[in-house]
Amino acid sequence: MTTTSPSYTERVTVVRAADVAVPDLGVVLVLTLAPEDGGDRPCTLGPAGLAHLQRAVDDADRRARGGEIRAVVLTGTGRTFLAGADLHLIRTAAAAAEVRELAEAGHRVVGALADLPVPTLAYLNGAALGGGLELALACDYRASDPSVRAIGLPETHLGLLPGWGGCTTLPRLIGPDAALTVIVDNPARGNRTLRPADALRAGILDVVLPGADGPADPLAPALAWLRSVVAGEVTPTRRGQLSEEGWATAVEARRPLAEARAAGGAPAALRALETVATARTLARAEAFALEDDALVDLVMSDQLRAGLYAFDLLTRRAKNPAGRPVDVAPRGVRSVGIAGAGLMAGQLALLLARSLKVPVTMRDLDDDRAQKGLAAVHAQIDREVAKGGLPEEDAGRLRPLLRATSDLADLAGADLVIEAVFEEMEVKQRVLAELEGVVAPTTVLATNTSALSVTTMAEHLRHPERVVGLHFFNPVAVMPLVEVVRAARTDETTYATAFAVAQACRKTGVAVADAPGFVVNRLLIRLLGEVLGALEEGTSVRDADAALRPMGLPMGPFQLLQLVGPAVAQHVLVSLRHDLGERYPESPGLAAVVESGRSLVLGEGRPSATSPADLSVGELFGSRRTARPLGPDGLLDRVRRALAEETALLLAEGVARDAQDVDLAMILGAGWPLHLGGITPYLDRTGAAEAVTGSRFHEPGVASLPRNAR
Structure with missing residues (x-):
């Protein structure tokens, strides 16, 4: 390890x-x-x-x-x-x-x-x-x-x-x-x-x-x-x-x-x-x-060495991703199809048209949805022009590349099709099967799933070898990570194409195996699950909000849950509990938040790091109250130990190639602070890795002071 x-x-x-x-x-x-x-x-x-x-x-x-x-x-x-x-x-x-x-x-x-x-x-x-x-x-x-x-x-x-x-x-x-x-x-x-x-x-x-x-x-x-x-x-x-x-x-x-x-x-x-x-x-x-x-x-100091280790990941490893096929040429991508025309589909369409400079066609179930999605993309282009982020001349070249349709046959000529539909296995399987019926045998079929099995999605297809996961993070234009998911039968050419697309979009591709939650969501939901579990046991919202501040994360747990969306977090938590077991806890309180429509933070609009947690939401939790609920220090220790356990498990399972890829993914996909060096140096430095697994993720001197530093 x-x-x-x-x-x-x-x-x-x-x-x-x-x-x-x-x-x-x-x-x-x-x-x-x-x-x-x-x-x-x-x-x-x-x-x-x-x-x-x-x-x-x-x-x-x-x-x-x-x-x-x-x-x-x-x-x-x-x-x-x-x-x-x-x-x-x-x-x-x-x-x-x-x-x-x-x-x-x-x-x-x-x-x-x-x-x-x-x-x-x-x-x-x-x-x-x-x-x-x-x-x-x-x-x-x-x-x-x-x-x-x-x-x-x-x-x-x-x-x-x-x-x-x-x-x-x-x-x-x-x-x-x-x-x-x-x-x-x-x-x-x-x-x-x-x-x-x-x-x-x-x-x-x-x-x-x-x-x-x-x-x-x-x-x-x-x-x-x-x-x-x-x-x-x-x-x-x-x-x-x-x-x-x-x-x-x-x-x-x-x-x-x-x-x-x-x-x-x-x-x-x-x-x-x-x-x-x-x-x-x-x-x-x-x-x-x-x-x-x-x-x-x-x-x-260990902190400085961890930060320089992370900086090295961003300047070296990010440019030459481990696991990317190097002896196989990617397929050329001259046109792209997007299955779906919702928010995520529109973000992907705009990014791909802007980066690849090729026609991108979104397809949805009816013309109203398709045209509404296209209008949203054009509105985003207009906002970019108004803010000065996109010259009008470039916008004029970009708009004609974007199309929307309700006819599945309009995706037939695409070299790459990305499905961005509702996060349910049956829906995604049906969409991929429909796509396989119209596209060419060489077309790469990608899924933007954030947690579901790509292998299962492709198992009934005639050509599962051309299916790959391309997990872009929201918001697509801003987040620099793409988890490139290799399913059981994904071939080298498809995998090389996925990395090439990520690179063309100026994103960092990190190779991950097809496993529940991949890397980033598996670790983030484990972290949030420990917080939710503590709330169910009687930890106050105030203490839970304060507990993780020493970690230096860009957002506290309540701000992050609200940003992701309580319903989305609940869906992924339930999914990971089903796939990975009881260490992902049940949270009746979170379910009650979803059902009631209450916000976990105060204030209107998009939550930020400074949005105060709504202390009153604590009344929805407490389903498993204990005599001595955890305070901030106890919860911080619990979260560290849980992350050490989950990181060791996903490495042992081969979900990520090594600790460096876990750190790169968490820095770019979860905003894990650069000064902490990523998640594994932090778990080494705090002693959580050795306490839980018996060993460190890195030898001294990699992301910390050398053993005999003077």
């Missing part, structure tokens, strides 16, 4: 130095960051790369003081300016001394760059993230190509903080409020980054320059702008410093968010906030030492 500790060798970034003669300025030293192997990977810095850069900056200092050069330009190559510190080295660091040396080495380079006695310009010709932006902040000026796609400090999203000067330099440059937007707010908003125009408005950039005329001299605009600055023809705007009150206001505005995240197991934002506040009055060396201390504390 365990996975082994990672091993890693630094992918070294080198510095290419070149002298460029600029009229009316003199010799400019251009330092270009590049991969040592000459590839196009994003550049990062570890000890060897920092040593290369330190030598280059030291040599620039010597030459500048000797009058050999008049300015220095720092730039990148390939897809990045610089993507920051090498996270894989951080993830495998076994000693605090290693981390401190990396932090101090970064600060030495940043300090040396800032102290160069000639004007310095960072020219961002690619993404500048984390330590990459911090290097740019050490320069006198910052310019960017307009095509750069990402500028930012994402460290707190990963469980770190900007530790190479970001907490010190950026607030002093652009003011604390704008700086904390970049350091704390944006990472908390789905790791948002800035485009050059945004960074210019924030004061991070001095100028966004037009692209060069051809590849022969890509630095020409940057060099010309630098010459004009040195000549006094252009004076970059500098923001003034805020008062002490202004700093305090900016810091305190973020404190509730940072403290809430810390309480949920993510301390990085709060530590960054405190570092920014304290560094304001310190000399540079003292402020950098404060960043070093904070970085070491964060890196030498």
